[in-house]
Amino acid sequence: MTGTDTQAPVTARRILALAIPALGVLAAEPLYVLVDTAVVGHLGAKPLAGLALGGTVLSVLTSQLTFLSYGTTARTARLYGAGRRAEAVAEGGQATWLAIFVGLTVLALGQLFAHSMLSALAGNPDVADAAASWLRIALIGAPAILITLAGNGWMRGVQDTVRPLYYILAGNILSAIACPVLVYPLGFGLEGSAMANVLAQYTAASLFLRALRVERAMVRPRWAIMKAQMVLGRDLILRSASFQICFLSAAAVAARKSAAALGAHQIVYQLWVFLSLILDSLAIAAQALIGAELGAARVDRAKAVAWQITRYSFGLGVCLAVLFAALAGVLPRLFTNDAAVLAQIPHAWWLFVAQQPVAGIVFALDGVLLGAADTRFLRTTTLACALGAFLPLIWLSWAFGWGLAGIWVGLTMFLVTRMVAVVWRTRTGHWAITGA
Template sequence: MRGPRQIMRLALPALGVLAAEPLYVLVDTAVVGHLGAVSLAALAVGGTVLAQAVSALTFFSYGTTARTARLHGAGRRVDAVAEGVQSTWLAALGGLLLLIAGLALAGPIARLLAGPGDVSAAAVGWLRIALLGTPFILITMAGNGWMRGVQDTARPLRYVLAGNGISAVLCPLLVYGTDFGLAGSAIANVAAQVISASLFLRALAAERAPVRPQPAVMRAQLAVGRDLILRSLAFQVSHISATAVAAHTSAAAAGAHQIVLQLWMFVALVLDCLAIAAQSLIGAALGAGDARGARELAWRITGYGTVLGVVFSGVFAALAGVLPGVFTSDGSVLAEVPHAWWFFVVMQIMAGTLFALDGIFLGAGDAGFMRNATIISAVLGYLPLTWAALAFSWGLSGIWAGLTLFVLIRLVLAAGRLRSGRWAVTGAVLARDRAHA
């Protein structure tokens, strides 16, 4: 069964999971925003560094879903859960390495992005605390990955809401009710990650799957992850460049960029709810050998995504004069917001379609195409306009024009790939993965 009811059964809980983290970040932004422009700009720099460092390793979630879904579709649940165990081992190790590297490089990276001064100093303090949560962030990604693959999106919703809900209460208490100030935001962030990861580990233990590390499976997972890491790096370079240009423009521009960027991230992940359903269902269909069913499902989900994107565009157009004021009362920051806002509104229409297509190709394990399309779009769209914005003083308008072109190029390439049908390769395990095992 792959009709609307099955899609919504997977997509709606996934929507909650995807929205929980960016919604928490929006709460965090609103709390910190009332500390002033410097604290908000510091959160923009520190939050971008942490988010981009973690997003480089999204294969713990998306790559695990693709592999697990194929095995689940082929009726091999035990093997599917075993993928989750090995992904969790890799996540724990990767998180520790990321923590060590991040603590050593936090200062130089913050100063590179924001220059010397109050903003970079505050960003370093926030980042060094927040980095303590990185192993738990990656473990949570791995947990989401294998559970989505076996078409269980309800429990991940409860786990993520538990962590982020408690931390959303802690954040204003620690920021305003103690002497922590901005550091209280980072402490609350770590608390969320620890709680969620602990719940995912408990669920994995309840499956009673063998917990011994299996190097052959890990190698195959890393081979899948390679393309997704390169794709993530293209995103990272682009987003970090945008934050750096905004920070070098002014503290107000950096603060405004943080507000609109976090709204963009929030909407992007909400739109991804259909992509999560696509990953699970497309992977299961191809694992069961049903290429025709996978192609029909792909077109259906793409249509749903397009409609959702149009709805979001209308909502944010209507809220243009109201929503930014929720996040800050600083007049200089609010004056900068419109330079990015209308690009943000227009992009929703394209993003609804694009993110649905992303989910289809992720579920099919078509990581090579996704890598190439993202790099091409960054090199031809996002990066040239972003750095031109610095050179020619275009400000946020130039940065967000670059992001819009980035999305448009990716959409054109993804639409062509969908029509070709070359992504619909059947089998419980792809030949590429067997070669690396």
């Protein structure tokens, strides 16, 4: 079935009503990580390197499971667009059960293999020890992180992006206050930042669980639904795995260069994550709107929304590039006063700035295709771009001594090749398949 657009176009106000609260949710976690980085950065280069490596590993472990958010949004948005809200929320309940089971597994495996994995990555025993100490505490929050992913997923699908903002802010504000207190006056040092992370994660997760109880959606696990969610998740896991391998490799190569290079990479990378999630707020709006339009069989309107959001996202990317170019001489000093780390930052900074308009296009169209559940295409192209462009340049930068510049050229090529792929796919219209 193919629909035509019989209603008025989606207004900018409606897009922003979804995107702005989603921006708060997306930005809250990396903003907290930036605060965490600034707090730990003043402990010295080795604790900062430990946070960089431990944080990268935790990010990789949890980012592999973002299907609990993106896949749930795709499924619930179509049901919501078809007028089946109760079923959409029930999907969220089952995604939450799945999050709990998977989160406990991640916690157990992480505790067993944390130190050996970090030792292999770090190449420096002191950095590996610091990272393992941080990671073992932070992993206690793994189930809560995944519950929060699932909660964001179903709420976005029913076009409620305001409540998740309150839930995430409640946890992160509490944690941002606790972090410097735990690190300095109470004397926990690097481990104090991990404790503050766990506090934030369980505060937010408890609020998402409460919302499901209010909706009467936290019923017993239904394995058939969870299995269907895992089938959609398979492609998203493979997609995520490809670039997480690259990010882990980047951290490993930076660590082998020096503790200062790894610290500089951590600062610029966390800023990159922060800006990526700012851009991703429009992609979240795209997921919810595209899923709902296709669920209601309005193909023409779905295509119009896709390009409308892409134009907005490109413009935002240009503005971010101009802003961070202007802040090049000021912003890094908020995160560290270590001269060696500051000397390394320019090798990555200008590539990071140049990437933002390209990222605006890529993330918007990723959101369109995720909303359409076009996960096979996203899986295949992301694998090809990561393993064919990003990863080779990372390891060539190690072999030939290119340092951070080589790593960040690789990330730039990854974004450019992905941009070509998603623009082509969106233009074909093959993703616009209707139905709940």
